[in-house]
Amino acid sequence: MEGFDAKCGEKLEGVNVQVVLRCRPLSEEDEISRTPTVVTCDELKGEVLAIQSIGNKQTERAFVFDKVFGPTSQQVDLFTQSVSPLVSDVLEGFHCTIFAYGQTATGKTYTMEGGGKMAKNGELHSDAGVIQRSAQKCFEELEAKRAQYIMKVSFLEIYNEEITDLLSSKKWEFLDDKSTRRITLMEDGKGGVFVRGMEEDIVYSADEIYKILENAATRRHRTANLLNKHSSRSHSIFSITIHIKDISREGQEIIKTGKLNLVDLAGSVNVLRSGAGEGRAREAGEINKSLLTLGRVINALVDESSHVPYRDSKLTRLLRNSLGGKTKACIIATISPSIHCLEETLCTLDYAHRARNIKSKPEINQKTMESTMMKDLNYEIDHLKKELNATNEKNSIHFPRDCFLQEDEKKAIAEKMERMELKLKFKDKQLIVLQELYDSQQYLTADLIEELDHNQIKLEGSEKMLLDQEEKYQKAKCVIRENEHLIMKLQHSERELVEHAHSLRSELEFNDADISRLLCKIEHKCNIEERNQIILQRFQSHLTQQLHILLKIVSTSVMEQENQLQEIEDEMHSFVCGKAMATREYKGWVEKLKDLYCSGITTLDGLAGQLDQNSQLTFGKFYSQVLTHSTYVDDCLRGITFEADNLLKELQTDFSNQIFKLNVFGKLQHEGHQRTAEATRSISNTFINFLHMLDVHASRLSKILEETQIVEDQQLSKLEREFEECAAIEDKQLLEKVVEMLTSSNALKRKQVQKAINALRQNAHERTSNLQKEVSNTQNFTSLIKEQWRLYIEETERHYLENIAAVESRRFSLEEGLNDCIEKTEMGSLLWENSWDFTVSLGKETIALMESIVRNGIEANQKIRADISSGATTALENLDAGIKALQSSIDCSLESDDDACEKINSIIIPSLREQLDLKSRHCDKILEIKECVDKCVKHEYMGF
Numbered sequence: 001m002e003g004f005d006a007k008c009g010e011k012l013e014g015v016n017v018q019v020v021l022r023c024r025p026l027s028e029e030d031e032i033s034r035t036p037t038v039v040t041c042d043e044l045k046g047e048v049l050a051i052q053s054i055g056n057k058q059t060e061r062a063f064v065f066d067k068v069f070g071p072t073s074q075q076v077d078l079f080t081q082s083v084s085p086l087v088s089d090v091l092e093g094f095h096c097t098i099f100a101y102g103q104t105a106t107g108k109t110y111t112m113e114g115g116g117k118m119a120k121n122g123e124l125h126s127d128a129g130v131i132q133r134s135a136q137k138c139f140e141e142l143e144a145k146r147a148q149y150i151m152k153v154s155f156l157e158i159y160n161e162e163i164t165d166l167l168s169s170k171k172w173e174f175l176d177d178k179s180t181r182r183i184t185l186m187e188d189g190k191g192g193v194f195v196r197g198m199e200e201d202i203v204y205s206a207d208e209i210y211k212i213l214e215n216a217a218t219r220r221h222r223t224a225n226l227l228n229k230h231s232s233r234s235h236s237i238f239s240i241t242i243h244i245k246d247i248s249r250e251g252q253e254i255i256k257t258g259k260l261n262l263v264d265l266a267g268s269v270n271v272l273r274s275g276a277g278e279g280r281a282r283e284a285g286e287i288n289k290s291l292l293t294l295g296r297v298i299n300a301l302v303d304e305s306s307h308v309p310y311r312d313s314k315l316t317r318l319l320r321n322s323l324g325g326k327t328k329a330c331i332i333a334t335i336s337p338s339i340h341c342l343e344e345t346l347c348t349l350d351y352a353h354r355a356r357n358i359k360s361k362p363e364i365n366q367k368t369m370e371s372t373m374m375k376d377l378n379y380e381i382d383h384l385k386k387e388l389n390a391t392n393e394k395n396s397i398h399f400p401r402d403c404f405l406q407e408d409e410k411k412a413i414a415e416k417m418e419r420m421e422l423k424l425k426f427k428d429k430q431l432i433v434l435q436e437l438y439d440s441q442q443y444l445t446a447d448l449i450e451e452l453d454h455n456q457i458k459l460e461g462s463e464k465m466l467l468d469q470e471e472k473y474q475k476a477k478c479v480i481r482e483n484e485h486l487i488m489k490l491q492h493s494e495r496e497l498v499e500h501a502h503s504l505r506s507e508l509e510f511n512d513a514d515i516s517r518l519l520c521k522i523e524h525k526c527n528i529e530e531r532n533q534i535i536l537q538r539f540q541s542h543l544t545q546q547l548h549i550l551l552k553i554v555s556t557s558v559m560e561q562e563n564q565l566q567e568i569e570d571e572m573h574s575f576v577c578g579k580a581m582a583t584r585e586y587k588g589w590v591e592k593l594k595d596l597y598c599s600g601i602t603t604l605d606g607l608a609g610q611l612d613q614n615s616q617l618t619f620g621k622f623y624s625q626v627l628t629h630s631t632y633v634d635d636c637l638r639g640i641t642f643e644a645d646n647l648l649k650e651l652q653t654d655f656s657n658q659i660f661k662l663n664v665f666g667k668l669q670h671e672g673h674q675r676t677a678e679a680t681r682s683i684s685n686t687f688i689n690f691l692h693m694l695d696v697h698a699s700r701l702s703k704i705l706e707e708t709q710i711v712e713d714q715q716l717s718k719l720e721r722e723f724e725e726c727a728a729i730e731d732k733q734l735l736e737k738v739v740e741m742l743t744s745s746n747a748l749k750r751k752q753v754q755k756a757i758n759a760l761r762q763n764a765h766e767r768t769s770n771l772q773k774e775v776s777n778t779q780n781f782t783s784l785i786k787e788q789w790r791l792y793i794e795e796t797e798r799h800y801l802e803n804i805a806a807v808e809s810r811r812f813s814l815e816e817g818l819n820d821c822i823e824k825t826e827m828g829s830l831l832w833e834n835s836w837d838f839t840v841s842l843g844k845e846t847i848a849l850m851e852s853i854v855r856n857g858i859e860a861n862q863k864i865r866a867d868i869s870s871g872a873t874t875a876l877e878n879l880d881a882g883i884k885a886l887q888s889s890i891d892c893s894l895e896s897d898d899d900a901c902e903k904i905n906s907i908i909i910p911s912l913r914e915q916l917d918l919k920s921r922h923c924d925k926i927l928e929i930k931e932c933v934d935k936c937v938k939h940e941y942m943g944f
């Protein structure tokens with residue numbers, strides 16, 4: 001039908017595509033959940049307002065369309081106002097297309113096919129869609145005009161860029177055989193396309209169309225269940241073609257051909273939001289491809305671009321004439337008022353609004369009967385054959401009733417039928433020949449497919465080998481990982497050993513620090529002893545000084561006594577001289593007194609000498625004791641120092657031995673590490689080489705595979721191309737030179753196919769031998785690497801055992817050395833404890849001795865003091881007795897002696913006072929010495 005001669009058609013000026021908008025009501029769920037609406041429809045103005053919230057702002061976007069149908073609009077309203085005029089145009093000979101475009105579930109199918117409820121008693125249901133209503137209108141109008149017509153319908157579905165004929169009843173029985181079910185688009189050689197293998201049903205009433213729709217719906221339902229198909233993801237095209245016989249103004253018989261395409265497009269759902277999985281994404285992608293291409297076609301048409309990408313999808317190829325061509329087009333854009341669909345709604349509104357700018361140049365398709373019959377005969381043969389088959393099946397011939405209204409026409413048609421039957425027989429023969437050709441082609445194709453399968457199997461074998469290699473590679477990787485793990489463990493144990501050695505070293509250092517602390521203590525002790533010596537020396541000097549002072553005081557006192565006695569003697573001498581006469585008789589008494597005094601003084605002198613002697617003796621004892629003590633301490637310290645020195649020297653020697661051993665051990669460890677590192681480095685190099693080789697082989701393999709694929713693809717596509725070309729050429733020429741062409745074509749094809757097969761075999765053979773070579777290379781290399789790896793493992797194990805033995809022996813010797821150290825340290829500490837006890841006991845003994853010495857000295861001094869006191873008392877008593885005797889002798893004699901007596905008294909009293917003073921000073925000094933000794937001994941020496 002695309003092949004009508006347009007020159008005879010009426011031409012109209014370019015008209016814009018009509019775009020109507022339909023907004024569905026809210027769904028029940030939306031009503032229940034009180035979903036807000038964001039779309040307002042003004043049917044009178046033909047305007048739609050969409051309210052958009054961006055942030056806190058609300059913006060309204062207005063879109064104007066040719067017609068707007070709000071949520072309350074009915075099916076009949078839409079049909080009457082927008083579709084019905086187009087149906088009238090179809091009956092005038094125009095080609096018209098109605099697209100339903102919009103988001104999923106916005107009512108495209110509802111608008112086109114209705115709500116599923118069919119007509120009852122010839123009355124359409126209020127839910128009936130555009131298809132039913134159009135069909136009804138066509139029949140009603142044609143019947144009303146009593147026109148002669150033939151009406152045919154076709155129903156196609158495009159899903160994943162594959163076309164399915166929804167009318168082909170036979171084919172639906174072989175759902176598994178995809179090749180029989182799918183039909184293809186072919187170029188008609190005049191710039192148009194036709195659907196090869198598509199069935200067109202001749203219909204005589206609207207009811208038949210309803211039935212067809214019902215059947216197609218059932219089939220689609222079955223397909224949906226079998227292939228997980230859904231109307232949302234497929235495009236459907238329902239076409240009604242009407243050939244109407246008419247009389248032109250010039251009185252010529254003409255045939256007008258009107259066609260109405262009713263297109264229910266796939267839902268324009270956002271692919272990303274659809275949650276499509278891998279398979280679904282492909283589906284969505286393909287649908288998107290069709291929709292995108294439709295969008296691009298619309299854009300190109302709006303922009304009046306030089307290239308319109310009709311060929312990019314099957315949908316646009318099929319509907320090429322419907323947009324921007326000679327067809328009148330109407331787009332019914334469907335939207336939902338729900339806020340949840342706002343984004344898609346805005347897209348639909350933009351898309352539809354833009355489509356309003358598309359212009360097309362509709363033409364009436366009408367031809368004279370003769371030319372139509374002549375020119376379309378070839379095209380009609382196929383269809384007539386089908387019609388004949390259909391009528392044969394029903395055992396009668398069906399033509400529209402109106403075709404038989406006149407006898408002339410009946411005769412003409414009968415003649416025509418005869419002619420056509422003859423032609424049909426001829427065509428049948430041609431068809432048989434063609435069928436044979438087709439069968440031979442099928443065999444060839446089957447052979448080729450078999451060859452391809454064979455190659456595929458080989459390819460799969462190669463892939464399997466590659467997978468095996470990959471598996472081996474993975475295993476080798478695992479072994480490497482295990483060995484790495486082993487090496488890491490070894491390194492870990494080595495680290496632990498080093499840490500242990502460090503801890504031992506730190507313990508030794510700690511012991512060293514202990515020993516140095518002990519040395520410090522010894523030094524401190526020496527210092528204390530030195531200080532004690534100094535204190536003792538100071539005490540000694542102080543005591544000597546005090547004793548000197550005491551001696552001095554005693555000698556001064558003796559001198560003073562002598563002076564005083566001298567004075568007394570002088571006085572007495574003068575007294576004696578002055579009073580020689582008067583005192584002669586008392587001379588004896590004085591002589592006696594003098595003797596008494598002399599004896600007292602002598603006693604005192606002896607006592608003082610005794611004191612001096614006693615002090616010197618005490619001092620000598622004390623000094624000798626101090627000397628003995630200091631000699632003891634010196635000897636003791638010297639012995640201890642000697643012992644400590646020896647001990648320290650031994651310890652130092654031990655330490656240096658240990659350090660030497662540690663150094664040796666560290667060196668050995670270092671060497672072991674180096675050995676391990678070198679071995680690891682060598683093995684890693686080997687493995688890197690191995691991996692590199694594997695990479696090289698793998699890349700070579702993939703390259704070979706790629707080359708094979710490319711070559712095979714090229715050859716196959718070349719073969720396909722050649723076949724296509726050949727088929728196309730044959731299609732054209734077969735009608736004229738079927739026999740010659742068949743022969744030459746068969747020979748040519750055989751030759752080409754043979755050539756291609758030979759080339760394929762050759763290539764496959766070459767690739768297989770290459771692959772085998774590569775695989776044997778890889779195997780050799782892998783076995784080499786395995787051997788190297790085994791050697792490496794053995795060497796590593798040997799090193800590991802050696803290292804462990806070395807570490808064990810070093811550890812043992814270190815332990816021994818340390819035990820030695822510990823024993824010596826314990827001995828040292830025992831020695832120090834003994835020396836400390838000895839020093840303490842020595843100190844205690846010395847203190848006790850000194851105390852006893854000092855106590856004896858004090859006692860002796862006290863005794864001397866008591867003796868002196870008793871001596872002095874005796875002397876005083878004797879003096880008192882002498883004086884009393886003298887007084888009693890002179891009391892009654894000489895008053896003049898009073899002066900002499902007073903003078904003597906004046907000398908004697910100060911002398912007595914001085915004596916008392918001397919006595920008290922002597923006592924004080926003794927006390928001072930005692931205090932000083934106490935202080936020295938208790939506070940400074942004993943350290944209280």
Ligand SMILES: Nc1ncnc2c1ncn2[C@@H]1O[C@H](COP(=O)(O)OP(=O)(O)OP(=O)(O)O)[C@@H](O)[C@H]1O
Pocket residue numbers: 023024025071102103104105106107108109110111115231232233265266267268334
């Ligand atoms: N204008 C309307 N009035 C009443 N019901 C409607 C209307 N539009 C759509 N519906 C209902 O909404 C549901 C979905 O509609 P429909 O299947 O026609 O959507 P669709 O756009 O064809 O979806 P898809 O793209 O998935 O094929 C149906 O149950 C239909 O009855």
